[in-house]
Amino acid sequence: MSNPIYLSIRSLLCKKVNVAFRRPRLKTGAFIRPRSITHTGGSGYIAYPWFPKAMNITVDNLSLAYDGHSLFEDVSFEVRSGMKYCISGPSGCGKSSLFRAILGFVQPRQGDIVIDGLSPQGKDVWQVRHKIAYVTQEPDLGQQSVLERIRQPFGYKANAHLQWQTETVHEWFQCFKLPRKLLSKQTTDLSGGEKQRVAIIIALLLDRPLLFLDEPTSALDKESKQILKTVLDGLQKTVLFISHEDVLLTIADAVLELAPIGGHGYE
DSSP: OOOHHHHHHHHHHHSOOOEEOOOOEEOTTOOOOOOOOEEOSSTTOOOOOOOTTSSOEEEEEEEEEETTEEEEEEEEEEEOTTOEEEEEOSTTSSHHHHHHHHTTSSOOSEEEEEETTBOTTSTTHHHHHTTEEEEOSSOOOOSSBHHHHHHGGGGSGGGTTOOOOHHHHHHHHHHTTOOGGGGGSBGGGOOHHHHHHHHHHHHHHHTOSEEEEESTTTTOOHHHHHHHHHHHHHOSSEEEEEOOOHHHHTTOSEEEEOOOGGGOOOO
């Protein structure tokens, strides 16, 4: 059976979709309350699930520091289930560090993070991480075949509920314009763009309710960026992504702009 998420994306690729969004742009420390999604008329209507009490992310008065230097202070925002939320800003302002704080890898100097009622700063950290699929800006795929690397997470206890489906892998490869023969190549022989797309496919196969992407278009060509935009726009899940690319900003329901304190940044 084909992956229903892929089928919805394939429909997106074949239809002309007319969707209008209101996208507030926020400065550092601004607190947003998400807007409803507005659909315009036409045959390309998309039904997005909207669960205001499910999988919310709340960041309240968060301050982060690195090596004794403040990255940002008093940042607050809220992400509701189903939102596509972009974090933007110049290099070194703490965007990736914010992701790592939400994942519980970095301890904030002050402030609170709550995901679905759980905090990543204490005993609930593993429960939080199991809800998130995270793709770094420069994915490390190890040294093995691409197929072995894709199958690897399916052997973890946390993913025991997932079923391996070769057909779904082939469908995602087709969607991202990757040849099947790439599955037999070594991960060390992949180009930067191929690594990035394979890492994104792995994250999509894990089907976590939250998807975190750090500069997911940094190694992609123009066509691949457009494909990723269509894929993300059609996903029925919460997506947080770090980006400055206009192609992705157009699908963001809200944008949080971070700025380094005093003009000095330390990612």
